[in-house]
Amino acid sequence: MAIAKKVGRPKKFDRDTALMSAVNVFWLKGFEGASMADLTEAMGVNPPSLYAEFGDKLNLYRLAIDRYASNDACSPLVAFESEPDIEKAVRAFMNEVVIYSTKHESGAKGCFLSSSVATSAGAIEGVQELLKKAIESTDKRLAKRFDSAKADGSLAKDFPSLERARLMFDLRQGLVFRARASCSAKSLKADLDQRVTMILRDT
Amino acid sequence: MAIAKKVGRPKKFDRDTALMSAVNVFWLKGFEGASMADLTEAMGVNPPSLYAEFGDKLNLYRLAIDRYASNDACSPLVAFESEPDIEKAVRAFMNEVVIYSTKHESGAKGCFLSSSVATSAGAIEGVQELLKKAIESTDKRLAKRFDSAKADGSLAKDFPSLERARLMFDLRQGLVFRARASCSAKSLKADLDQRVTMILRDT
DNA sequence: ATATTTATTTATCAAACGCTACAAAATAGT
DNA sequence: ACTATTTTGTAGCGTTTGATAAATAAATAT
Known part of the structure; x- marks a missing residue:
């Protein structure tokens, strides 16, 4: 059921791929050093989509850490x-x-x-x-x-x-x-x- | 001649003490995480004095690293x-x-x-x-x-x-x-x- | 076909940021 | 006492930041 089709416009990005891109940006620049502009660009996700998917910057950071640590x-x-x-x-x-x-x-x-x-x-x-x-x-x-x-x-x-x-x-x-x-x-x-x-x- | 009196209003802060305070702020919060407001408060130096003494934020950071590393x-x-x-x-x-x-x-x-x-x-x-x-x-x-x-x-x-x-x-x-x-x-x-x-x- | 749902795009917002002008204050020299 | 010099304190400059509102686009459900 992983690829179950959903109602609504499909997402343009893959969640996990985008999260790994976020890891790379944070890795290079640090939490405060990474701007939302850096992140949205690297992840290929516009701000509203990013906030809908990952919450705010801090939450994205925690998710990125978790993703990296549990690799x-x-x-x-x-x-x-x-x-x-x-x-x-x-x-x-x-x-x-x-x-x-x-x-x-x-x-x-x-x-x-x-x-x-x-x-x-x-x-x-x-x-x-x-x-x-x-x-x-x-x-x-x-x-x-x-x-x-x-x-x-x-x-x-x-x-x-x-x-x-x-x-x-x-x-x-x-x-x-x-x-x-x-x-x-x-x-x-x-x-x-x-x-x-x-x-x-x-x- | 280290304590030679100079013309003009005397400084309210000790350069080295202030620099060490800057180290502590950067240590705790990182470069981007440390705001100039954090720094001026911890160092007890107003923004104009800070810029006159240490240059901009990046230069202060480099000086702080150097001060710490050569301790x-x-x-x-x-x-x-x-x-x-x-x-x-x-x-x-x-x-x-x-x-x-x-x-x-x-x-x-x-x-x-x-x-x-x-x-x-x-x-x-x-x-x-x-x-x-x-x-x-x-x-x-x-x-x-x-x-x-x-x-x-x-x-x-x-x-x-x-x-x-x-x-x-x-x-x-x-x-x-x-x-x-x-x-x-x-x-x-x-x-x-x-x-x-x-x-x-x-x- | 139309309605419903979900995501995208664009254009911004208020707040915080790094930094600086300006005038008042405090010293030394004369 | 007055001038020259240097630093302080306050207030605010122009950007950048994190985050969002509103309209548009692309999918499914009926």
Whole structure:
């Protein structure tokens, strides 16, 4: 029933595509830095349609954060989860982080949450909570992969999954911050080997 | 000759104090999120005086970034540099990062550069460069302390100072990001011991 | 065909924004 | 005391901003 025909003039835009365009604008310019004119243009949605579909600017922002944070297809996470060998998986994750934060198709550097949304956590209602949830959820998602590796014997039974998940995620923030400051992908990969070892080292 | 009396009505504000107040406002609200009304009020400087002293909003922002980035008194760095024992120094650094990013007197969470300036690096001329310089300078400042420890024999001669400096700084970004999302200081200290070990481990 | 529904388009609105003119006030030099 | 110099305080300038009213267009239902 997803494509059930409705009465009335059809929408000219796809909701999810438009929302992702909004993410890109907010990512590049921040909440206050992104004007409604920027958004309507990038999304291909006129102001009245935008307000009817997404509510006001703040609500659109929250929806954009939610859309981005709950993206199962986040490439570093997918790389980490889909590679069977745990060492290669960790390496693939870090590698994808570098690619993602330096060469995103939208042109925006870094990560939407850590390079852009973080700012608004200081002043905009509800953003802190969204960020916190996203962090906890990512920690858990990373830890789950370590748990799988423990289950199949690739990692020791006492491997501290959650601690190393947090470590991996924190290292990621460092890379992403450097990427936002336009450090080169090459420089970000300098310490990759050592960090993979570090993340997987026995206790 | 610093306090040489000048002709004309004296200024009502101290330049550096006002600049630090501007840092706090930008830290909390971001560049576009901070209005000139917010700034003039927090700084205790009327608009005409502000423009005469600091130029326009963008110039004030650049000055604020520079003031913050070149602060020799940054408490985590000072803690790291002043503690003679290298292990205690690393621990003190991480500990101060947690305190600094969760309990700053201004009420702002995180770090001005990584939680706030990073956003504007996407759209505001010159900010990327300022950020990159601040990162490189901090990497080097941290590495210097490791070099001292190598010189006095506390660390092995082949200890990779710069690599571990980058590691320490990247881990810091992770903590700071969590702090901005209002994670508790206690939760940020959970992995402190393991991370100190990690940073100092022999190659 | 006509009515009903929904979305689009265009043109704006009031409010907030960054910024500045202007006159009063406070200092030092003579 | 008077002049020159500099900063302050107030008020308001022209834009830009987030958001909307009204008319038009495109679909389905009967």
